[in-house]
Ligand SMILES: O=P(O)(O)O[C@H]1O[C@H](CO)[C@@H](O)[C@H]1O
């Protein structure tokens with residue numbers, strides 16, 4: 001048992017899917033896993049372990065933002081021996097050609113600056129695991145699911161005071177915004193394990209389109225199946 005997770009060591013698989021929303025974790029468990037059991041209810045941050053195509057895999061919510069995913073990913077790695085951490089999140093598109101429901105893989109994750117204090121003012125570049133990234137691309141190709149990959153922004157704020165501030169990131173090729181990938185990649189790198197963020201576009205800052213909260217909780221099947229193939 002760790003401070004925020006009540007599972008026993010051994011209850012959590014080496015590969016875990018990490019949605020921000022704990023109810024998306026429950027939906028993934030109920031929809032895709034066999035023989036699934038719940039290993040965490042602390043703070044309602046639901047976590048489950050089951051099998052997918054015969055392979056043991058876990059899924060657990062992380063909450064929103066870098067501080068929250070940093071707590072859970074550190075405990076999963078240090079206290080439970082997790083080796084592959086795959087975020088399955090939603091994101092807002094920054095680019096005209098990235099549409100609602102498109103899948104984006106975060107090769108790199110910019111941030112509002114959380115790593116500056118860690119690195120005495122210098123800019124660390126959090127990046128995806130090449131091994132997981134390559135496997136995810138192969139899985140998507142096999143399923144004939146188009147994906148885009150590139151730099152994303154892991155923002156510390158959902159509601160920016162200046163809405164148009166996204167345009168500068170967009171000008172520099174950032175594909176979309178979410179709130180956790182940079183934290184996950186940094187913690188994984190520190191502990192020498194693999195991390196990847198697979199994102200489905202839930203809304204567009206360019207067009208103003210958006211999906212509902214229910215759709216964000218219970219859809220985005222292609223992203224989940226690509227992530228589960230990495231187990
Ligand atoms: O859908 P999730 O995985 O929570 O991801 C995105 O959605 C939340 C904001 O609505 C943030 O956590 C952001 O990163």
Ligand SMILES: O=c1cc[nH]c(=O)[nH]1
Pocket residue numbers: 090091092093158177178179202203
């Ligand atoms: O962090 C996020 C997630 C989805 N959509 C956004 O605009 N921001």
